Amino acid sequence: MDRLLERQFKKLGLSENVLPNETNWKRLIELVSDSYQDSDKDRQRLEHSIEVNSQEMQELNEQLKIKVKNRVAELSQAHNKHKAVLESLADGVVTINRSGVIETINEAAEKIFGYKREEVVGQNVSLLMPKEDRNEHDTYVAETSMKGKSKIFHRFRELLGRRKNGELFPIEINVTPFGNNRDGFVGIIRDITARRQHENELLQAKEDAESGSRAKSKFLASMSHELRTPLNAILGFSELFEYSPGLSDKLKQNAKEIQSAGNHLLQLINEILDMSRIESGSIELSCEAILVTDLFEECLMLSKSQAAKKNITIDFTCEDDLALNSDYTKVKQILLNLISNAIKYNITGGNVFCRCQKESGEFLLIEVEDTGKGVDDSRIAELFEPFNRLGEENNTVEGTGLGLTITKKLVQLMGGKIGVKSQIDKGSCFWILLPREKTHQNIESNLSRSKIAETEVKPTILYIEDNPSNRRLVSQISEHDNSYNFIFSNDAESGIERMLEIKPDLVLMDIDLPRMDGFEALSRIKKMESIKHIPVVAITADIERIRSQKNDRYEFEMSIAKPICIPSLLQSISDVINDNKMSVQFDDADL
Amino acid sequence: MDIIFEFLDRKKYVILRTYLYSVENDWNSIPDQSLNSNNTLLIFFGAADGRIIESELKNLQRNFPDSLMVGCSTAGEIFNEGLYDDSISLAILKFESSQIRLVSTKIDETHESRNAGIKLAKELLKDDLKAAFILSEGLLVNGSDLVTGLNQVLERKVTITGGLAADGDRFENTWVWNQGQFTSGVIAAIGFYGKNLGFSHGSRGGWKLLGPDREVTASVDNVLFELDGKPALELYKKHLGELKDDLPASGLLFPLAIRSEREDGDIVRTILAVDESEQSITFAGNVPKGSCVRLMRASFDHLVDGAMSAASGINFSEYKGGDLLSLAISCIGRRLLLGQRTEDELEVVMQELPENCQQIGFYSYGEISPLASGRCDLHNQTMTLTLIWEN
Numbered sequence: 001m002d003r004l005l006e007r008q009f010k011k012l013g014l015s016e017n018v019l020p021n022e023t024n025w026k027r028l029i030e031l032v033s034d035s036y037q038d039s040d041k042d043r044q045r046l047e048h049s050i051e052v053n054s055q056e057m058q059e060l061n062e063q064l065k066i067k068v069k070n071r072v073a074e075l076s077q078a079h080n081k082h083k084a085v086l087e088s089l090a091d092g093v094v095t096i097n098r099s100g101v102i103e104t105i106n107e108a109a110e111k112i113f114g115y116k117r118e119e120v121v122g123q124n125v126s127l128l129m130p131k132e133d134r135n136e137h138d139t140y141v142a143e144t145s146m147k148g149k150s151k152i153f154h155r156f157r158e159l160l161g162r163r164k165n166g167e168l169f170p171i172e173i174n175v176t177p178f179g180n181n182r183d184g185f186v187g188i189i190r191d192i193t194a195r196r197q198h199e200n201e202l203l204q205a206k207e208d209a210e211s212g213s214r215a216k217s218k219f220l221a222s223m224s225h226e227l228r229t230p231l232n233a234i235l236g237f238s239e240l241f242e243y244s245p246g247l248s249d250k251l252k253q254n255a256k257e258i259q260s261a262g263n264h265l266l267q268l269i270n271e272i273l274d275m276s277r278i279e280s281g282s283i284e285l286s287c288e289a290i291l292v293t294d295l296f297e298e299c300l301m302l303s304k305s306q307a308a309k310k311n312i313t314i315d316f317t318c319e320d321d322l323a324l325n326s327d328y329t330k331v332k333q334i335l336l337n338l339i340s341n342a343i344k345y346n347i348t349g350g351n352v353f354c355r356c357q358k359e360s361g362e363f364l365l366i367e368v369e370d371t372g373k374g375v376d377d378s379r380i381a382e383l384f385e386p387f388n389r390l391g392e393e394n395n396t397v398e399g400t401g402l403g404l405t406i407t408k409k410l411v412q413l414m415g416g417k418i419g420v421k422s423q424i425d426k427g428s429c430f431w432i433l434l435p436r437e438k439t440h441q442n443i444e445s446n447l448s449r450s451k452i453a454e455t456e457v458k459p460t461i462l463y464i465e466d467n468p469s470n471r472r473l474v475s476q477i478s479e480h481d482n483s484y485n486f487i488f489s490n491d492a493e494s495g496i497e498r499m500l501e502i503k504p505d506l507v508l509m510d511i512d513l514p515r516m517d518g519f520e521a522l523s524r525i526k527k528m529e530s531i532k533h534i535p536v537v538a539i540t541a542d543i544e545r546i547r548s549q550k551n552d553r554y555e556f557e558m559s560i561a562k563p564i565c566i567p568s569l570l571q572s573i574s575d576v577i578n579d580n581k582m583s584v585q586f587d588d589a590d591l
Numbered sequence: 592m593d594i595i596f597e598f599l600d601r602k603k604y605v606i607l608r609t610y611l612y613s614v615e616n617d618w619n620s621i622p623d624q625s626l627n628s629n630n631t632l633l634i635f636f637g638a639a640d641g642r643i644i645e646s647e648l649k650n651l652q653r654n655f656p657d658s659l660m661v662g663c664s665t666a667g668e669i670f671n672e673g674l675y676d677d678s679i680s681l682a683i684l685k686f687e688s689s690q691i692r693l694v695s696t697k698i699d700e701t702h703e704s705r706n707a708g709i710k711l712a713k714e715l716l717k718d719d720l721k722a723a724f725i726l727s728e729g730l731l732v733n734g735s736d737l738v739t740g741l742n743q744v745l746e747r748k749v750t751i752t753g754g755l756a757a758d759g760d761r762f763e764n765t766w767v768w769n770q771g772q773f774t775s776g777v778i779a780a781i782g783f784y785g786k787n788l789g790f791s792h793g794s795r796g797g798w799k800l801l802g803p804d805r806e807v808t809a810s811v812d813n814v815l816f817e818l819d820g821k822p823a824l825e826l827y828k829k830h831l832g833e834l835k836d837d838l839p840a841s842g843l844l845f846p847l848a849i850r851s852e853r854e855d856g857d858i859v860r861t862i863l864a865v866d867e868s869e870q871s872i873t874f875a876g877n878v879p880k881g882s883c884v885r886l887m888r889a890s891f892d893h894l895v896d897g898a899m900s901a902a903s904g905i906n907f908s909e910y911k912g913g914d915l916l917s918l919a920i921s922c923i924g925r926r927l928l929l930g931q932r933t934e935d936e937l938e939v940v941m942q943e944l945p946e947n948c949q950q951i952g953f954y955s956y957g958e959i960s961p962l963a964s965g966r967c968d969l970h971n972q973t974m975t976l977t978l979i980w981e982n
Contacts, residue, residue, distance in 0.1 A: 003935055031931070038930040042890065045844065048832040049888055053802045060803055 004035055092189035095178070096125045100138060103184065112171075112191045114164035125187075130160050130168050144182075153177060158192070169193045213279075220276040224269050225541035229467065231269070232541075232563030235262040236473035239566055264398055266563060271402040275386070277544075278409045285327040285414065289437040292322040292356045292364065299335045300354075303343060311349045314339070318356040322364055323437035330410050331434065335366070337403045338430050342370035344397050345428075363416070364436045369429035375422040383420060384408045459505035459577050460485045464495035464521070465539070466513055470564070474508070477566060484573065492521035499531045506577055509556070511540040518556075526554045535576050539564065604913030605686050605981035609949045611670040612679040614643055626685045627655040632693075632781065634724075634918070635662035635681040636669070636953035639758045641766055641773045644679050651681070652771045658683075659693040661779050662768040663726045663756035665953035666923040672937040672950070674926075676759075680951040682916055689721075689785035689981055695769045697777045701812075704733040707778055708740020715782035716744060722790035724918070724977060725753030727778040729765040729956035730863065733813055734969035735876035737778065738959055747965040752792050752977040753780075754920035755875065755957035760840040760927060762864055765956070789980035793905040794960040796859050796973045797897020798846060798887040807882050813863075814871050815847075815878045822870040827862075830886065839865045839872075843924030846972045847874065850883040859887065861924050861971035863956060875957040876969040887972070891932050894925050898936035898974035902943035910945070911982050917944055918977040919952030925972060926954045936974060948978075 001009075001016075008031045009015055012024045020028055086093055092109030096102050102120050110117060113128050120127060126134035153176055161171040172190040241247055241255035277283045296316050307314055324331060342352040350371040359365040375383060375390065382388045387401040411418040411432050422428040461484050465471050471488050478486040487504065489495035492513050499507060507525075511518035518538055526532045535557035538546055546559040557576050560569060606626060611619045633655055637644045641664065652660055668680040694714040696707045715723055723745065727737060734755055741751055756765035766773040783790060805826075809816035815823045827835070827842055834841040842862035849858045864873040878884065889897075898921070919940060926933045933954075941950060958975035961967045 003938065004932055007934055008931075035931045038932070042928070045832075045834065046888065046890065049801065049830055049845075052830050052832075056802055 005032070008032060008035070092191070093186065094125065094128070094189060095184055095186045097184045098182065100125050102127075109189060112163075112189060113161065119164075128161055130162050133160070144177075144185075156190075161189070161191070170196050217276050220273060221542065221544065224273045227269055228266070228541040228562050229470075231262055231266055233467075233469040233473065235259060235266065235563050236470075236566065237476075238262065240473070240476050264400075268400045268402075271400050271406055274406050275402060275409075278406065278413065283330075283413065285330065287325055287327055290324045290326055290328050290331060292318055292324060292366075295324070295328070295331060295335065296354060296356070299332060299339055302336060303339045306340060307343050307352070310343060310346060312343055312346055312352060314343075314352040314354065316354040319358060322356055322358065324364055325435050325437040326414055330414065334407050334410050334432065335368070337407045338368040338432075341403065341430070342368050342372070342428075344399065345372040345392070346370045347372060350427075358436065359433055362436050362438070363433040365431060365433055367429055367431045369427060371427040374424040374426055374428055375420070376424060377422070380420055380422065384418075458483065458485055460487065460502060461506045461508060461573065462487050462489065462495060462498055462502070462504040463508040464489045464492060464513065464518075465508075465510040466490050467510070470510070470539075470562075473564065474569075477570070481570065483570075492516035492518070492524075496521060496524060496528075496531075499525065499534065500528070503531065504534060505580070506573060507534055507536045508539055508560075508573075509536050511538055511542065511545070522554050522556060535580050537572065537576060605684055605689070605916075605979070607685075607914035607916050607949060608683045609670070609916075609951055610679075610681045610683070611673075611675065612644070612647055612681070613675060614638075614677050618647075622651060622654065622681065622683060624654050626683050627658050628685055629657045630687075630689075630691065631655065631658035631683060631685045632691050633658050633660040633662075633681065633683050634781075634951070635660075635679050635768070636665045636951065637662055637679045637768075638668070638677045639664040639666070639761070639765070640677070643677055645773070647679060648768060649771070655683075659691060659781070660768065660771070661693055661726060661781060663728075663754075663779075663953070664758060664764075664766045665955065666757035666759045667926055667933070667954035669919050669921070669937060669950065669952035669954070672934060672941045674934050674937060674954075680953070682918075682949070682951045684916060684979065686785075687787070687981055689783060689788040692782040692784070693779060694782070695767075695774075695777050695779040697774065698731065699776060701731055701733050702736075704736035705740040707732070708737040708742075709744055710740075711778060711780045712741045712744030715780055717782075717784060719784045719786065720745075720749050720782050721785065721788050722750040722752070722783045724781045724783070725751065725778065725959055726767055726780075727753065727755050727957075728767050728774075728776055729755035729757050729875075730762065731776050732778060733877070734957045734959070735813065738967055738969045742967055745967075747961075750790055750792065750961060751959060751967040752918075752920075752961075752975065753959040754953070754955040754975065755959075757923055757954060757956045760923060762839055762956075783979070787982045789909055789978070789982055791905050791907065791910070791978040792960050792976060793901040793903075793978075794958065794970060794973045794975040795897040795901035795904070796846075796887075796889075796970070797893045797895070797900070798848070798859060798889045798972055799893055800848060801845070801886045801888040804850065804883050804885055807878055807880050807884055810878045810880045813860075813874045813877050814869075815874060816869070816871050818884065823872050824865055824867070824870045827865075827872065839863065840923075840927060842872065843922070843927050843972070844888075846887045846924060847878065848885045848887050849878065850885065858968060859970060859972045861922060861957075875971050889928060891929055891935070894929055894974075895932070895935045895939055898925075899939040899943055901974045901976055902940040905944075905976060905978060907945065907978075909982065910978075910980055913980055913982070915945055915948045916979045917948050917950040917952070918979070919950055919974065920955050920958045920977070921952065921974045922958065922972045923954050923956060925974070940974065940976065944976075944978075 008028060012020060012027055014020050014024060014028070087107045089106060089108055092112045093106040094102060094109050095104045102123055102125050105117055105120055126137050129137055154174070156172050156174045158170060158172055160168045162168055170192045172192050174188045175185050177185050238255045238258040241252055296318065300314055300316060303314065339352065339354070346352065353369040355367045357365050379390055382390060384404050386405040389399055389401045392399060408418050411434070414434055416432055416434040418430070418432045420428055420430045463471065463474050463486060465488065471490070475486060475488065478484060487498065487502070489498050493516060495507070509518045509521060513521065518540070522536055525534070525536060538556040538559040539562060540546060540559060541562040543559055543561045546556060558572055560572055608623055608626065610622050633651060637648070668675045668678045670680040692715060694711055696710050698704060698707050727734070732755065745751060756767055758765045764775065766775055767777040767779050769777050769779050805818040807815065807818060808820050817823055818826055827845060830845055831838070831841050834844065839862045842865065847860045849860060851857055858876070860874040860876050860878055862872055863875050865871070866873070919937065921936065925936065929936065941948070944950070958970045958973050959967060960970060960975045
């Protein structure tokens with residue numbers, strides 16, 4: 001029996017066995033009728049609800065259809081816009097699926113590769129690559145799709161592409177994955193044939209320029225050698241007049257003029273050579289710790305006679321223990337130039353003030369101030385231009401117009417700065433900033449480098465030289481200075497024979513000798529047991545060449561630059577002979 | 592020896608007696624005054640028209656002077672598997688070792704609901720508070736806010752169940768019996784304390800979703816104005832067809848499911864009132880603006896199956912025997928739909944519960960019970976069962 005019917009029976013005290021009386025029967029019919037009506041109502045309600053619902057669903061469906069239609073229209077509009085952008089790009093755009101099959105290609109890519117769209121869509125992208133790259137690419141695409149990572153994404157790489165006609169050409173390509181599951185890859189491709197060509201042209205131009213510059217340097221070096229050789233003779237012989245007794249004062253004065261003009265020419269040649277070296281970048285710095293007081297002591301000593309001529313006093317003030325980290329020779333060149341200028345362009349009886357102090361940071365400030373006529377502010381920049389002497393070329397003051405240019409370049413090379421403050425009729429103050437040496441313990445004083453020891457026995461010097469005027473020059477020195485015995489050879493072979501014969505104390509060797517040059521002669525000498533200990537000093541117009549040979553097995557004891565300066569030649573000879581004597585004594589003591 | 596142990600053992604259990612009074616048939620048996628103690632709770636559900644039962648209630652209060660007595664108006668009283676009107680369904684619980692406490696608060700405005708929840712919870716809160724049973728007036732109180740206030744203090748550590756008092760299908764006036772008299776605007780809360788107290792619950796609706804998702808485009812708290820930009824009342828009327836003249840009661844046939852992404856699933860909301868001038872519908876709990884809702888429907892079978900699963904899902908793992916009370920709170924909407932078949936759902940519940948279980952309860956305007964997550968919430972259109980025993 002239905003649960004409800006059972007309950008209805010129960011409420012009236014009825015069961016299958018207890019039949020209803022009249023009242024109960026009517027009540028039962030009411031209850032049953034009510035429950036039927038309830039069920040009907042329930043069914044009607046649900047039916048109505050389904051009807052309303054279905055109507056609502058229909059309306060929603062209509063709305064949805066309209067929405068979809070609008071959305072499709074919007075999407076299509078957006079798609080057309082994107083397509084227009086894609087087709088107007090100058091770069092090629094190619095999309096591929098995970099298997100490497102081309103899905104889309106834009107107009108630029110069609111042009112780059114020479115294919116029509118329908119020829120490549122559906123084909124493997126390796127069609128656009130050199131044949132030898134194809135297998136590798138297929139493997140790569142497969143692996144990347146699996147791993148989902150790649151180092152090639154999101155950056156431009158340069159590769160080779162292959163046009164329809166088989167031509168290989170350079171491309172720049174950027175690959176990016178797209179889709180949530182890396183459904184494919186988009187490649188942005190740029191044909192860089194023209195750019196490559198341009199780069200090659202630039203490279204060629206650069207090489208041409210460099211080779212031109214090398215040729216210029218070589219020309220300058222050889223020219224300076226060619227110029228210096230005759231100049232050597234001119235200066236040397238004119239200097240000898242000073243030692244010639246009985247020569248009239250007028251002739252001596254003439255000789256001095258020759259010397260002065262020759263020196264000017266020599267300085268000019270040297271400075272042009274310096275300029276060309278700096279410009280070609282062939283100057284190398286050999287940095288060391290330099291005590292500023294040492295440096296100035298030497299510079300002031302060298303400038304003393306020049307200052308004395310104009311009755312100029314030079315003051316030097318410096319904080320204790322200051323040291324530079326720089327190339328000694330080059331810094332000396334800079335300071336000498338500045339001091340020399342301060343003297344040259346000063347008034348007679350004027351002052352030069354040299355100062356050195358610590359500057360903030362890692363620099364030392366060096367100032368050279370004069371009491372000359374000063375430079376107008378507007379012309380200060382011109383000071384450092386080559387051959388620009390601000391009108392001084394018309395005055396009696398000698399100069400090449402290259403000194404400050406070289407000085408500035410040297411300072412810059414050392415990582416420093418140079419500048420000038422000037423006041424008309426009061427004077428100029430040139431300042432330089434150079435890197436400071438921070439650890440200045442036990443810096444050896446450079447001045448103790450040259451001390452001449454007394455020689456007891458008259459040493460023998462062999463001079464091997466093919467140029468007769470140079471030979472004559474040196475032979476005439478010996479006539480005025482009795483300290484040495486000079487003997488001569490005019491080529492390397494005969495020179496070596498003489499060495500074996502007389503065992504000289506020192507050999508002066510010209511480098512540019514006929515048949516066998518100085519280097520070869522040196523290596524032969526060093527192989528001969530009986531003469532290998534004899535010091536050999538090179539005399540050459542091409543000091544750079546000697547320096548460049550430094551790494552060879554054998555080295556010259558010393559190199560002296562042509563044209564020969566007599567006092568410095570004598571000094572060098574004395575240095576080498578004394579050094580050698582000491583080392584020989586040392587060897588003896590060991591024995 | 593066995594007998595002594597059994598006696599001692601039995602002493603630990605609560606003593607439970609249930610009684611039914613009807614205007615027609617008087618008490619089914621006289622309530623046992625010997626159960627009066629300061630650890631005794633009288634809990635009852637009575638006719639919405641309180642006047643017809645007032646003298647009986649006052650008698651009870653007199654006869655159980657030391658006991659706590661609480662009850663509320665209904666849309667039908669439940670006594671075991673039977674449904675009654677114009678009656679009192681009473682349970683007397685004399686606890687052996689557990690303690691009980693009754694607190695109450697009164698509100699004058701709906702917006703005070705949340706603070707009322709906080710106040711009650713604070714008054715109940717003691718270390719060994721195990722569960723709380725709430726009986727609230729059913730029209731002025733915003734049930735959702737009340738529960739939010741309770742949760743704020745009690746968190747998930749205390750099980751909270753209960754219901755909102757009802758006024759038949761009239762939605763006019765509900766009452767809560769408090770301190771020996773009918774009160775309006777009152778919320779009463781019973782706190783159960785002690786480790787021996789057993790307290791379990793189950794709650795199910797059985798409703799099915801109907802029609803498309805709709806967005807709440809205009810609402811304030813529990814007052815709904817628009818769905819998908821159209822007046823919500825219009826939509827309800829369309830679905831009700833001829834039944835629209837019976838609003839708000841007929842609106843209960845189409846509850847609203849508030850869709851949730853959370854583990855707790857959907858929340859069901861039922862209609863309390865309609866306002867033709869504002870074209871608005873007031874629900875028994877909040878319907879937040881922006882939330883996604885769907886109409887619901889049910890057949891007799893759906894609801895009966897729902898009630899059965901509410902009972903079969905109850906956890907009795909801690910129940911070791913002894914007297915067992917089931918407080919059944921079912922929604923007025925279910926009664927309206929089930930009609931004469933309402934007792935079907937009461938019968939299946941009793942069939943599912945342990946044999947010695949006694950049941951009282953009522954048809955309500957809202958049910959309170961924890962969700963799957965343990966967080967308590969207000970429900971509508973459910974059969975919510977609260978089981979009480981003592982170990």
